Amino acid sequence: MSRIESTTFRDSLSVSITVGAYGTAFGAAAVANGFSLLQTCLLSLLTFSGASQFAVIGVLGAGGGAISGIATASLLGMRNGLYGVIMAPTLKVKGFKRIVAAQITIDESTAVALGQEVLGEKAMRQGFWFTGFGVFLFWNLFTLAGALGAQAMGDIRAWGLDSAVPAAFLGLVWPRLKTNRDRILAIGCVLFALAMTPILPAGLPIIATAFIAIVAGLRK
Amino acid sequence: MNSFWIATIGTSVIAFALKYAGHNVPERIFAHPKVQSINALIPIALLSALVAVQTFTEKSQLMIDHRLAGVSAAVIALILKAPFPVVVLSAALTSAAIYNWF
Incomplete structure (x- = not known):
């Protein structure tokens, strides 16, 4: 494995294991909120988008209906559509490969791919596929483990997992903050998302920041 | 079919449809520099919001709570140019330590 590939592979693997391990929390939470083992595993296999999955089990667990659960999850899933738009010109895949690529188009695969930008398109593609398949594997294995051990599992906070995930996102956005405009945008989005959290339904404060990015991009 | 099954299947179908639709937007839209600029900024916005x-x-x-300590440790690791696994691990260790001790 060349130097470039090993850097990409290392980034992919650490993201895959960190994020995948969080699947334990999802599996446990889903079962605790009334989803069956099969439904829990299907959500991880088919929806395969952590935020959307947590949203739908959260809404139904709190007594919400199927439609509001689906709507909240889908608003969060729009993010993945944007990632697909970003990744398609780099991946250049058609047919069945495009279907597979679409299924693994999530925060982590896109972010690792974009993180390899300086190493060239080949490294970006490797980052996307490694991370996409890696997260898919670990996320589903840990979902099953979490669902099976829902009662037995300890508090994920005692293991620092609830901080590892935002730290992983931070590690992914950090190298992208190259100009002052990038940094102002990032700080603006942090403040906006926090200010909107008590007001908007869960998930919307995150999606809404995409529109801030669009406005910032148009003003350039 | 109860609401849990409707939610499971509905969420999954729409999640895939959104992902697949994104991959099928015509490439020529990307010729415009403003679109490229927006594409570079959207991940910064969403990832920053996710961190927050x-x-x-x-x-x-x-x-x-303890998560602030964990993420602060990650910031220090990033300023010190630590590799990605160190960034994540330092956050987890700091956070777990604070959570377990207080």
Whole structure:
């Protein structure tokens, strides 16, 4: 494995294991909120988008209906559509490969791919596929483990997992903050998302920041 | 079919449809520099918001807790140019230590 590939592979693997391990929390939470083992595993296999999955089990667990659960999850899933738009010109895949690529188009695969930008398109593609398949594997294995051990599992906070995930996102956005405009945008989005959290339904404060990015991009 | 099955299947179908639709937007749209600029900025916006929400909120409430210590450790690691696994691990260890001791 060349130097470039090993850097990409290392980034992919650490993201895959960190994020995948969080699947334990999802599996446990889903079962605790009334989803069956099969439904829990299907959500991880088919929806395969952590935020959307947590949203739908959260809404139904709190007594919400199927439609509001689906709507909240889908608003969060729009993010993945944007990632697909970003990744398609780099991946250049058609047919069945495009279907597979679409299924693994999530925060982590896109972010690792974009993180390899300086190493060239080949490294970006490797980052996307490694991370996409890696997260898919670990996320589903840990979902099953979490669902099976829902009662037995300890508090994920005692293991620092609830901080590892935002730290992983931070590690992914950090190298992208190259100009002052990038940094102002990032700080603006942090403040906006926090200010909107008590007001908007869960998930919307995150999606809404995409529109801030669009406005910032148009003003350039 | 109960609401849990409707939610499971409905969420999954729409999640895939959104992902697949994104991959099928015509490539020529990307020729415009403003579109490229927006594409570079969107991940910065969403990832920053995700960091904020996952660090400072709990069930739609703002909250400062052990996670701030964890993410602060990650910031220090990033300033020191630590590799990615060190960034994540330092956050987890710091956070777990604070959580378990207080």
